[in-house]
Amino acid sequence: MTVVPSGSHARRTAAEEPHDGPRRRVGPLAALDGRLPGAHDLLLMQCPSSLCPLAGGELPDWARAVLRAHPWVTVGRAPSVVGSPVDLPHPQRCTRDPEAAPELWFPVTVRGPRPGQRLDALAPWAAVARTLRPEQLAERRERLDAERVAGIPALALLPEAGRVVADHRLSWGPIGAIGYELGTGVPVAGPLSPLRLVLRAPHPISRRDALQLRRALSKLPVPVQAELETRYGAVQLAEYAASPYTLTLLTPYGPREVRDPWFPRGPFV
Structure with missing residues (x-):
């Protein structure tokens, strides 16, 4: 034995x-x-x-x-x-x-x-x-098959999107189908899958900086959907950069109409 x-x-x-x-x-x-x-x-x-x-x-x-x-x-x-x-x-x-x-x-x-x-x-x-965490997923792209990465634009352009966000000194990570595939290895993304990103923003970001970031991401040849994650919830980068009077802040208790996502004061929808 x-x-x-x-x-x-x-x-x-x-x-x-x-x-x-x-x-x-x-x-x-x-x-x-x-x-x-x-x-x-x-x-x-x-x-x-x-x-x-x-x-x-x-x-x-x-x-x-x-x-x-x-x-x-x-x-x-x-x-x-x-x-x-x-x-x-x-x-x-x-x-x-x-x-x-x-x-x-x-x-x-x-x-x-x-x-x-x-x-x-x-x-x-x-x-x-x-x-x-989403921040741990981008580096896992090297574990995927090279042909698979080349066939999914959102995967292929992930490093370039990361460099754009890094220029604004924000911690970030992929989410959605791209994030799930990077984390689990399960091929769930498709050629038309958007690149969804979460941008950690515990401190206020000016609308000017947000607009510059949105414009830089929009130049990538793949749809990019980014959200700013504050201490109270998330707001879409495109919505914040557009400077509307009120924003929709996604919180654990439901959406909330606010003017400032870092100092939220407003009713829940």
């Missing part, structure tokens, strides 16, 4: 890890980088069956099939839920750790194989194995 050393599992290289990078031990632990997931983050689920659809009931068959093959979900912009989700079936405990207490739940979206096929659900933080 061959005895396997107890530390052999810990010495596995990153190449042997199918989703590469460190994972959390399943359970109510803090995030690896000291933060909780935010909108557009990708979560690798250790127990995909623990997701609770917002519409109630069980996970549809297509969602189960997708999560078995690629257990990644995208964090939505909605409030997290503490304890058992209201008006939903009793949360299922993680089968890999019976002691895990799913106390904190995040709104997530499961991407289906068909265009527009989405499932909104709540995911327990106790069952999250790994998180990927």
